[in-house]
Amino acid sequence: MSAASHQPDFPTQTEVVVIGGGIVGVCTALFLAEQGIPVVLCEKGRIAGEQSSRNWGWIRKAGRDARELQLMIESARLWGEINSKLGEDIGYGIRGITYLAKTEKELQKHETWLKDTKGFDHGSVLLSPAETDHLLKRNDRQFLGALYTESDATAEPSLAVPAMARYAERCGAVIIDQCAVRSVERTAGQISSVITEKGEIACKKVVLAGGVWSRTFLENIGISIPQLAVKSSVLRTTVAPEIVAGSVGATDASLRRRKDGGYTIARSNHAEFQLIPAAFRHFAAFLPILTERWRMMKIRFGKDFFGPLGHQRWKPDEITPFEQVRVMDPAPDQKLLNSAFASAIELHPRLQGVQIAETWGGLIDVMPDEVPIIDEPKDWPGLVIATGLSGHGFGIGPGVAKLVVQHIRGEKPMVSTKDFAMGRF
Structure with missing residues (x-):
C-alpha cells in the first residue's frame, strides 16, 4: 500500500526524485514538500519495510561518534518538531x-x-x-x-516513518511504493530523469537514500562506495513491568520500553557480516572495525553470495535486483536472541516470567568508519547520496534529510559536512 490510502497517478516530471522510502528518504520528501518544492519518492517495496521499521527505536545523542554528534543534536530537535505536526501517536517521547x-x-x-x-x-x-x-x-x-x-528520546519505528510519509503526502509530496528506480539519466552532464519500472520521471535532482541497496544501485552507474551490509537480530517481549520509561543499554543486552508495554531487546554490536563479492573488494577498508569487534561479529558465506546485494549489472529496460526482492527480510539469529534475552533477565530480574513475543532480522548499511555519506559524487552534479547510516539512522535520519535539503537548495549547512564526504575514502 501507499503511505496514504490511494496510489497517485504516475508523475512524468518533478523537481526532485527521492529513491528509497526509509526514514532519510521520507524525511527528505517531507522537508522538500513543506518548502513547496515538487518531489516524488519512489520505494521499491513498502514504506519503512526494511531497517527503518526493524531498528531499536532509540533517538540518542549518548555515545555518538563526535563526527556526527552535532548533526544528531539537530536531528533530536527535528524529531520533536515533526512529531508535533503528524497528528498521530508514534510512541515518541523524551524518556531518557x-x-x-x-x-x-x-x-x-x-x-x-x-x-x-x-x-x-x-x-x-x-x-x-x-x-x-x-x-x-x-x-x-x-x-x-x-x-x-x-533529553534522549524513543519512538516506535513501525509507526513513525509511515506516519511521516502520510504527513509528507498531505504537504504535497508524491509517494509511490512498489516502484523501483532502475537508473538515473543525464543530459549534457546534468541529471535529467530517472527510469523506474513504471516509466520515466523527468527531474533536476535525485536523492539516493537506498540503505543497504545504495552500493548496488551506484555500482551499476559506475560509482563505487565502500558500503556493506550486516545483519542485526532483534526481539520484542510480552507485556512486562516497567524498568525505565526509555531505554537501557548494556554490553550483554539493551532494551527499550515499547508503546505496547513490552520491551524491544537486542545485543549491542553483535551482528552477522555476510561475505559477498563487495566484501572482498572493500575488505581492507573494513579491516579495522572487523579487528576491533571480531569477538562480537559472525562472518559467514551468505547463501546470497551472488544474490541481490552481490555484483550485478542491468540496463534501464531490464529487471533489477530491487524488483526481485521488494523487501529484504533476513532470518534472525535465534541463538543470539535467546542469549540476549537471558542476559536481559539476569540484568533486570523484574523481567522474570516475561516471554519472547516476536523475533526479526534486518540489514544495516555500514561504512568502514560507521559515519554516513552525505555528498554529491564527482561528475554527477545533482545526485545526492545519503547512505551508510551504520545502525544510527532512525535517530539521525531527520538531521541527515535536513542536510540533504540544504545541499539541494544551496543553503549554508547547519553542521560541517566534511566528515560526511565521499572523498574521505
Whole structure:
C-alpha cells in the first residue's frame, strides 16, 4: 500500500526524485514538500519495510561518534518538531537513555566519551552507583555507574516513518511504493530523469537514500562506495513491568520500553557480516572495525553470495535486483536472541516470567568508519547520496534529510559536512 490510502497517478516530471522510502528518504520528501518544492519518492517495496521499521527505536545523542554528534543534536530537535505536526501517536517521547557500566572498563569508556565530547550540548551525565540504582528502582549496587542522557528520546519505528510519509503526502509530496528506480539519466552532464519500472520521471535532482541497496544501485552507474551490509537480530517481549520509561543499554543486552508495554531487546554490536563479492573488494577498508569487534561479529558465506546485494549489472529496460526482492527480510539469529534475552533477565530480574513475543532480522548499511555519506559524487552534479547510516539512522535520519535539503537548495549547512564526504575514502 501507499503511505496514504490511494496510489497517485504516475508523475512524468518533478523537481526532485527521492529513491528509497526509509526514514532519510521520507524525511527528505517531507522537508522538500513543506518548502513547496515538487518531489516524488519512489520505494521499491513498502514504506519503512526494511531497517527503518526493524531498528531499536532509540533517538540518542549518548555515545555518538563526535563526527556526527552535532548533526544528531539537530536531528533530536527535528524529531520533536515533526512529531508535533503528524497528528498521530508514534510512541515518541523524551524518556531518557541510560548506558550501564558493570565493569571498570565500561565506566572508563563512558568517562572518555564525556571528556571527548565536552564541547557539545548533549546533556549527558555520569551517574554514581546510588543514582543508577535509583533510576532503575533497585538498591543492589550491581552497577558501577551509568551514562545518562535525560533529553534522549524513543519512538516506535513501525509507526513513525509511515506516519511521516502520510504527513509528507498531505504537504504535497508524491509517494509511490512498489516502484523501483532502475537508473538515473543525464543530459549534457546534468541529471535529467530517472527510469523506474513504471516509466520515466523527468527531474533536476535525485536523492539516493537506498540503505543497504545504495552500493548496488551506484555500482551499476559506475560509482563505487565502500558500503556493506550486516545483519542485526532483534526481539520484542510480552507485556512486562516497567524498568525505565526509555531505554537501557548494556554490553550483554539493551532494551527499550515499547508503546505496547513490552520491551524491544537486542545485543549491542553483535551482528552477522555476510561475505559477498563487495566484501572482498572493500575488505581492507573494513579491516579495522572487523579487528576491533571480531569477538562480537559472525562472518559467514551468505547463501546470497551472488544474490541481490552481490555484483550485478542491468540496463534501464531490464529487471533489477530491487524488483526481485521488494523487501529484504533476513532470518534472525535465534541463538543470539535467546542469549540476549537471558542476559536481559539476569540484568533486570523484574523481567522474570516475561516471554519472547516476536523475533526479526534486518540489514544495516555500514561504512568502514560507521559515519554516513552525505555528498554529491564527482561528475554527477545533482545526485545526492545519503547512505551508510551504520545502525544510527532512525535517530539521525531527520538531521541527515535536513542536510540533504540544504545541499539541494544551496543553503549554508547547519553542521560541517566534511566528515560526511565521499572523498574521505
